[in-house]
Amino acid sequence: MSEPEDKAPPAPAPAPNTEGGGTGAGGAVPVTKSSPVPPEAIKAIPVRHYGRWISAAIVLVLFGLVVAAFVNADITWPTVGRYLNQETILTGAVNTLWITLLAMLMGVVLGTVLAVMRLSKNPVMSSVAWGYIWVFRGTPVLVQLLIWYNLALIFPILDLGFYRDEMNDVMTPFLAALLGLGLNEAAYMAEISRAGIQSVDEGQTEAAHALGMTGSRTMRRIVLPQAMRVIIPPTGNEFINMLKTSSLAYAIQYSELLFSATRISSRNLEVMELLLVATIWYLILTTIFSVGQYYLERYFQRGSSRNLPPTPWQRVRRSLTSFRTPSQVGGKTI
Incomplete structure (x- = not known):
């Protein structure tokens, strides 16, 4: 006798179609419309960044140790405050600002001319511009200052x-x-201006020439205005760097900020205090021009970005607003 075969379990009945009007094997299936079930609210659990808190604590401890070291050091802090607005120091700060502005103006104008010469198809013009940049970028600023002073x-x-x-x-x-600061800066500004000019699409120049514009007019009216958004950021950095590099004029007896501070310290022998005075003034000047550079860059970004970057005050206000307003995810406040 053969063994009885295993019987397969009966197939499950087809589920009723609740969305459409389909039919099953036994005929029409009634259509049922169930009410929509709302999605479950998302419960957001913020990720805890322990490493951030640890690193922040380490940085604050180190910063506190440095501040405590300077506070407890043998420094006459009232002297620092007394000399901040002393006439000789103020004159040195004005001279520093004056030589920085003039040297930077010379560097920007001459650097733009050198950039145009460098891009010229005339081999003599381009070779002279390349040689100028090679000489002034390849030698230290202090050496150039001493050469001019001992000419x-x-x-x-x-x-x-x-x-x-x-x-x-x-x-x-x-x-x-x-001469030492301005001619040296012109070599760096030439490369910055050249990069900005080359960032403009060549089709702009070709279209201007097709309209009958000359090469110089195309450069002044078409190329340079578009290149400014590339030239301005590094130019601002060069200006701030020039503000600090002007302290090298101390070696040629120019009465800038550092020279004025050292001249006073040679009389009262408070060397560290006067160096701190000069440091504070350099920080004040660089901070003021850094803020100005930010708004200047923001101005020239109007045509290149859809949304301008927020100002520092807008960032602070946004941070305070986001801190006060709770965020909502999935209908729940977190």
């Missing part, structure tokens, strides 16, 4: 045909500082 050693008399005078009377510390 009378090799050229005792300045003879220009229409003007003749002794070089010592012409090459004052101010003029030596202006």
Whole structure:
């Protein structure tokens, strides 16, 4: 006798179609419309970043140790406060700002000319511009300042045909500082301007030439205005760097901020206090111009970005608002 075969379990009945009017094997299936079930609210659990708190605590401890070390150091802090608005220090700060503005102006103008020369198809113009950049970028600023200041050693008399005078009377510390800082800055500004000019699409130049515009007019009216948003950010950084590099003029006896501070400290022997005074003034000047640079960059970004970056005050206000207003996820406040 053969063993009885295993019987398969009966197939489950087809589920009723609740969305459409389909039919099953036994005929029409009644259509049922159930009420929609709302999704379950999301319960957001914020991720705890323990590493952030630990690193922040370590940084605060180290910062506190540095501050405590300077507070407890042998520094006469009332002297620092007394000399912050001293006349000699204020004169040095004004001279620092004045030489920075003039040297930066010379660097921007001459650097733009050098950038155009560098991009010229004339091999003489491009070679001269390349040689200038090579020389002034390849030598330290302090060496250039000393060369200009001691130029009378090799050229005792300045003879220009229409003007003749002794070089010592012409090459004052101010003029030596202006030439040394300005001509050196022109080499760096030439590369910055060249990068900005090359960032403009060549189709802009071709379209301007097709309209009958000359090369110089195309450069002034079409290329340079569009290149400004690329040139402005590094130019602002160069200005702030120039503000600090001007302290090298101390070596050629120009009465800038550092020279004024050291001249006072040589009389009262409070060297560290006067260096801190100069440091505070440098921080004040760089902070003011850093804020100005930010708004200048924001101004030139109007045509390149759809939404302008928020100002520092807007960032603070947004942070305070987001801190006060609770966020909602899935209908629940978290």
